[in-house]
Amino acid sequence: MSRQMGFLIGPTFFLAASWFLWGPEHVVIPQARAKSVDRNRLDTGPHRKILGDPPVIRINEFDRTCMDCHRIFLNKQPKSKPDKHRHIQPRHGINTRCYDCHDREDRDRLVLRDGRTIPYTEIVILCAQCHVSIHRDWKVGLHGRQSGFWDVSKGQRKRLLCTECHDPHRPRHPVMGGVEPLPPPNTLRMGTPESHSADIEHESRNPLRRNK
Numbered sequence: 001m002s003r004q005m006g007f008l009i010g011p012t013f014f015l016a017a018s019w020f021l022w023g024p025e026h027v028v029i030p031q032a033r034a035k036s037v038d039r040n041r042l043d044t045g046p047h048r049k050i051l052g053d054p055p056v057i058r059i060n061e062f063d064r065t066c067m068d069c070h071r072i073f074l075n076k077q078p079k080s081k082p083d084k085h086r087h088i089q090p091r092h093g094i095n096t097r098c099y100d101c102h103d104r105e106d107r108d109r110l111v112l113r114d115g116r117t118i119p120y121t122e123i124v125i126l127c128a129q130c131h132v133s134i135h136r137d138w139k140v141g142l143h144g145r146q147s148g149f150w151d152v153s154k155g156q157r158k159r160l161l162c163t164e165c166h167d168p169h170r171p172r173h174p175v176m177g178g179v180e181p182l183p184p185p186n187t188l189r190m191g192t193p194e195s196h197s198a199d200i201e202h203e204s205r206n207p208l209r210r211n212k
Contacts, residue, residue, distance in 0.1 A: 035183040044147045046164035053120040054108035066107035091170045093130070101126060101168070127162045138162075 051057065054065045069084075090096045103111040110118050110126050118125055128135035137143035141150075144165065149155035167173065 037182060041182065044145065046145075046160050048164050048167065050120075050161070050163050055120060070107040088169050091173075092168065121161075123161055123163055123168075127168075 054067075056063045056065055058064070090098070090100075095101060099111070101110055103109045103117045106117065108120075110120060110123065112118060112126060113129055124135065124138070134143055138159075141159075144162075145160045146157060148157040150157070162168070
């Protein structure tokens with residue numbers, strides 16, 4: 001019996017091959033059109049460019065630090081409307097004065113609540129004095145932007161500082177709202193891709209739930 005069944009293997013494979021070659025056309029699976037994405041949304045760089053430590057700006061073709069100018073009038077009381085830095089409008093909660101964050105004696109450094117001074121590279125310590133919960137989220141990677149390796153033993157990790165996304169003088173201008181996620185994969189199971197914006201409600205059927 002097994003010998004007789006062996007003779008059927010060849011014809012069976014021949015019929016199967018004939019079906020694939022000369023049989024009816026395959027069912028064409030429809031594919032949704034891929035959604036184009038702005039290349040800038042893939043950029044992992046910072047939103048703001050910080051001045052460095054100590055801060056340096058170019059004045060009359062020369063690089064100047066804060067103390068290059070403030071050393072001249074260090075002991076003078078600041079005016080309510082200073083002649084310089086008019087573009088800066090401190091609107092950061094209760095912090096509306098320069099000396100809330102900048103050291104009186106050395107403007108190239110920041111000052112903490114207890115009077116200790118820190119360099120601009122440690123701006124996170126200054127922000128953490130008030131933004132405790134956000135700082136905790138930032139340390140574990142839930143807030144802010146990172147690039148590189150999660151496992152630092154495999155490579156370097158770059159974590160952006162607070163001022164690389166937020167203006168320290170007016171942190172809500174421009175508003176740093178949520179970032180819209182990139183479009184999902186185009187699959188038949190998930191249906192037509194919909195926006196994941198927080199203010200748009202999904203009306204499409206969720207395939208992960210039972211139909212009522």
